[in-house]
Amino acid sequence: MNSSSTTGAAVQAQTESHEHGNGHLAGEVFTYLPLNFTSSSRKTRFLKLLPATNLKDEIRCTIYHSSLDDFPVYEALSYAWGGEVADDPQPIFLSYEQDDSGSMVLETSGERKEQANLGSEGRFQITPSLDAALRHIRLSTSSRTVWTDAICINQKDEAEKAHQIGYMRNIYLEAQRVVAWLGEEKDAMEALKFLGSISWVAPDCSNYIFDEKDTPKWKACDDLFGREYWKRSWILQEVLHHKEVIFHLGIKTISIDDMSANFDKYFFTKLNLASERDSMALNKYKSKDLSELGNWRYDGWFRATATSESAPDTLFTMREQLKNPDAEAPRLSKLLHMYRDQQATHARDKIYSMLCMAKAEYTIPIDYRTREEGGFSTGDIYTITTRQMLTRVLMVLLWVESPDRNIASNLDNGTLPSWVPDYTTKQPLTTRTMHTTYDYFSADKGFPGGLSSKNTDPSLPNNHPLFVVRGIYVACITNTHYTYVIGNWIVKDDFKDFHLLKLIQYDRNPSLRIGTVEGKGGFLPQTSNGKPTLDISFENTSWGPCKAEVGDIIIVAAGCKIPIVLRKHGEQYLLVGGCWLVDKKIKNLRNLQERDDAFSGLMYGDAVKEVETSSIIVEEFILC
DSSP states (O other), X not given: OBTTOOOTTHHHHTTOOOOOOTTGGGSOBOOOOOOOOOTTOOEEEEEEEOOOSSTTSOOEEEEEEEEGGGOOOOEEEEOOOOSOGGGSOEEEEEEEOBOTTSEEEOBTTOOEEEGGGTOOOEEEEEXXXXXXXXXXXXXXXXXXXXXXXXXXXXXXXXXXXXXXXXTHHHHHHTSSOEEEEEEOOTTHHHHHHHHHTOOEEETTEEOOOOOGGGHXXXXXXXXXXXXXXXXXXXXXXXXXXXXOEEEEETTEEEEHHHHHHHHHHHHHHHHHHHHHHHHHHXXXXXXXXXXGHHHHHTHHHHHHHHHTXXXXXXXXXXXXXXXXXXXOOOOHHHHHHHTTTOBOSSTTHHHHHHHTTSOSOOOOOOOOOOTTTTSOOHHHHHHHHHHHHHTTOGGGGGGOOOTTSOSSEEETTEEEOTTSOOTTSOOXXXXXXXXXXXXXXXXXXXXXXXXXXXXXXXXXXXXXSOEEEEEEEEEEEEEEEEEESSOGGGOOGGGTTTTEEEEEEEEOOGGGGTSOOOOOSSOSSBOTTSOBSSOOOTTTSEEEOTTOOTTOEEEEETTOSSOEEEEEETTEEEEEEXXXXXXXXXXXXXXXXXXXXXXXXXXXXXXXXHHHHSSOOOEEEEEO
């Protein structure tokens, strides 16, 4: 870590105050000149950030066009947008670069235009976050050439934006380095100093013992690794590679490798502290409420599962895997699941931000135009993406479930098919757990015939709202009941509904499929405070989707390793989510690698065996 490094005029700015030189900003509004790109060109704009001797000085930049094929020398800026420009516009002065004669240098190849005839210099508005980043990274005596999306891409030109996003990954890979703006220093240096004092006694295990006086330091650590930057979808392709990345915290800098090492100490030390806290809670409950023991025993396990699915943990882990420039690109399905909770201003950017860094195996259009403009709705993009992934593996169906969405979700004022994930919603801890442990089960083992060929019919549009699943009916849900999966002390408003699990009871009587199942959505009888009097918990009872209802059916589907729950909708079906079928107490949730007889044989392929030995048949279920 380079705690003494400064950028440009930042030191002087600590003691001086200087107003913007508004003379430059009171004139014309900057006008972009077209890039004149072709579908195969890698042409873009680059920004020269002019020097200043004071942090408060106006931001002045020149801009020019170039191609990545000309091997330009530049740095790429990574930062969190922090809202729309219109929310709090910050003016800078921007012009095309000029030579000594006053002619504009449009391209590095030497093409020039007369400046006077173009009116292309003047005010340009940016977000406060970008304003702060540019002020802190500019130099005091020389210009700095950078690429930043908000300026180098004409955000009002949808065709240009779609083209640039298609190779934005290359812009970051071919930069000299990536300069990442994390925000003002605040108490970040105190946090890093504190983490630096913690040493390892074993891999992923520190020698730290909690001290109450360290509480402010832990809060500083929480604030550092909870900054908005880490939550942004686009930063992933900007830093997940083998090239140098330097983080800026105010005037201080730190390499991404040093930041990663500090995060490891933060993450694993907090995990160890949480385990100790769980043990204390367990001892407390041993003498008070035995019914809560199961919850406390697996508290840390559920929390660890949830944490491992969020940034910055997965960011640093994935970067380590991609340090080898020859490393195979990750699959889009893996990225979309790992980074589902990352935030994006536009809903379709949840897909686009991952697409360019993923293995090239799908044909998903990058298009920001609406249907009315001849493009696609966000729902169309989600449907196209999901349909293509489902032709390879049905595990994607497990991504649909969320307390935040209805079975059929509304997106862009339209209806999203029930089988298409809404990537703007979060998933419960238990659903993530089902995904993490997915490969330990084999419900579809030996399924005859494989996936349905109807989904790959070339006459179907990519955004067709129906999807066909080949499956075996196995049961009907007869009762449901909510329970907690982690201790109440950890539950905050942000986690509302995400710590809950809907337990289900099911009946394999095939007559229930066409009859009316009586039930009130809860195990009966119950005590006055809503707790079931039966000995049920997530350790000895089947797990269902959070939206499961009495009367929903359970099937084993070709291509899916755990059963799924469907709801009849006319002649078609709505997808509700995945489920675990549990017949007795699970031996150890933390170790599911080996077959556990507590799980129904349906979790391990018994349904397929029944097809071979009885009158049970394989059916086609049309999901809508």
